Amino acid sequence: MGMTESISFSEIQRLCAAEGLTAGGVLSPVPQQLDSTWLDRMEADGLGDMEWLQRTRTQRLHPTHMMPEAKALLAVAMAYQPTAECGELKRARYTAGKDYHHVLRSKLGRIGVILGQRCGSTSKGRAAVDSAPLNERTLAQMAGLGWFGRNSLLISPEVGSYRLLGFLLTDAALEPHHAGHGEDRCGKCTACEKRCPTAALVDRRVLTTRCISYLTIEHKGIIPKALAERFEGWWFGCDLCQSVCPWNRFATEPDDARLRGREIDADLLAITAETFDQHFARRAIRRIGYERFRRNLLVALFSLGQQAACQMILAEGLPLVCAQALELGIKPIADL
Numbered sequence: 001m002g003m004t005e006s007i008s009f010s011e012i013q014r015l016c017a018a019e020g021l022t023a024g025g026v027l028s029p030v031p032q033q034l035d036s037t038w039l040d041r042m043e044a045d046g047l048g049d050m051e052w053l054q055r056t057r058t059q060r061l062h063p064t065h066m067m068p069e070a071k072a073l074l075a076v077a078m079a080y081q082p083t084a085e086c087g088e089l090k091r092a093r094y095t096a097g098k099d100y101h102h103v104l105r106s107k108l109g110r111i112g113v114i115l116g117q118r119c120g121s122t123s124k125g126r127a128a129v130d131s132a133p134l135n136e137r138t139l140a141q142m143a144g145l146g147w148f149g150r151n152s153l154l155i156s157p158e159v160g161s162y163r164l165l166g167f168l169l170t171d172a173a174l175e176p177h178h179a180g181h182g183e184d185r186c187g188k189c190t191a192c193e194k195r196c197p198t199a200a201l202v203d204r205r206v207l208t209t210r211c212i213s214y215l216t217i218e219h220k221g222i223i224p225k226a227l228a229e230r231f232e233g234w235w236f237g238c239d240l241c242q243s244v245c246p247w248n249r250f251a252t253e254p255d256d257a258r259l260r261g262r263e264i265d266a267d268l269l270a271i272t273a274e275t276f277d278q279h280f281a282r283r284a285i286r287r288i289g290y291e292r293f294r295r296n297l298l299v300a301l302f303s304l305g306q307q308a309a310c311q312m313i314l315a316e317g318l319p320l321v322c323a324q325a326l327e328l329g330i331k332p333i334a335d336l
C-alpha cells in the first residue's frame with residue numbers, strides 16, 4: 001500500500017474482529033463541528049452533577065480538539081452481557097464483567113498502533129471510551145450505527161442497544177464507511193416511556209435528574225424520596241428502558257469473556273469499607289466509592305420495603321447514608 005492510499009474498510013473490519021469488536025463506521029475526514037441540539041437540550045433540562053458536560057462543551061462539539069492532526073475517526077461497538085442478574089437488588093447488565101472502559105480502550109489502543117504503522121506514522125491515535133470529551137452518541141449516529149430510540153439510546157436494528165461504543169481518532173487515512181443505519185424504527189412503540197419508573201423519558205430524551213442510572217452513578221448527594229420510592233431495587237444503573245425494547249431480542253453475547261458476569265453479586269450487605277475495593281476490583285461499580293454504594297443500597301432496599309436491611313446499612317453511621325435516611329424518613333432503631 002502506498003503511503004497516501006487509505007486503509008480499506010474490510011481491512012479495518014478484520015483488525016477489529018481480531019479484537020472481538022464490530023467495526024461500525026468511519027468518519028473521514030473527521031467532522032469539525034457537531035450539532036449542539038442534544039447538549040443544549042440536556043443543559044436546559046438540568047445536568048445535575050454532570051456539570052463536566054458543560055465544562056467540556058467546546059471539545060465535545062469539535063471532535064478534532066482531542067487530536068488536531070486526526071484524519072479519520074473509527075467508531076466500534078462491543079456487545080455486553082444481555083442477560084439480567086436475578087434477585088431483588090439489581091444492577092445494570094453492563095457491570096457484570098470487568099470495567100469496559102479499560103477493556104475497550106486497550107483494544108482500540110492496539111488497533112491504533114497497527115493503523116499508525118500501516119501508514120508509516122508513529123502515532124497511536126487517541127482512543128475514547130466514555131470518559132473523553134467527545135460527543136460520542138452524535139458521532140456514532142453520524143457513522144450510521146443506529147437511531148436514537150425513545151429511550152434516547154442508540155439502537156441498531158441488528159443487535160439492539162446492549163453494546164458499548166468506542167472511538168479511535170487516527171492520523172492514518174481510512175476509507176470512509178457509513179454503517180447504514182439511522183432510520184427511526186421506534187414506530188408507534190412507547191414501551192420504554194411507559195416502563196420508566198421515574199417518568200424520566202419525555203419527548204425522546206432522558207431527564208437526567210430523574211433517571212435512576214444518573215442518580216445511582218453520577219449523583220453525589222441525596223436522592224429525593226419521591227424518586228427513591230420508585231427505584232424497584234436498582235442499586236447501580238437501570239436497564240428497564242432497554243429490557244422492554246423489542247429490538248433487544250436481537251442482542252448478542254459478548255465475544256470477550258471479561259465482559260461476562262461470573263457471579264451474581266450476592267451478599268451485597270456484607271461488603272464493608274475494607275472489602276469494597278477488592279470485591280469490585282476492575283469493575284465499573286468501584287468508581288462510585290463505598291459511601292455512595294451504601295447510599296444506593298439503602299435507597300434500593302427502601303424501594304423494596306426492606307426496613308430491617310435499611311437499619312443494617314444505617315447502623316454504620318456514614319454521613320451520606322444518614323442524610324439519605326433522613327430524606328427517606330428512616331429513623332435509626334435507637335431513636336424510635
Ligand code: SF4
Pocket residue numbers: 151195196197198199200201206210211212213214237238239240241242
Ligand atoms: S435508565 Fe431507568 S430510570 Fe433511566 S430512563 Fe431508563 S428506565 Fe428510566
Ligand code: SF4
Pocket residue numbers: 149150151152155185186187189190191192193241244245246247
Ligand atoms: S422500547 Fe420502543 S419506543 Fe423505546 S426505544 Fe425501543 S422501540 Fe423505541
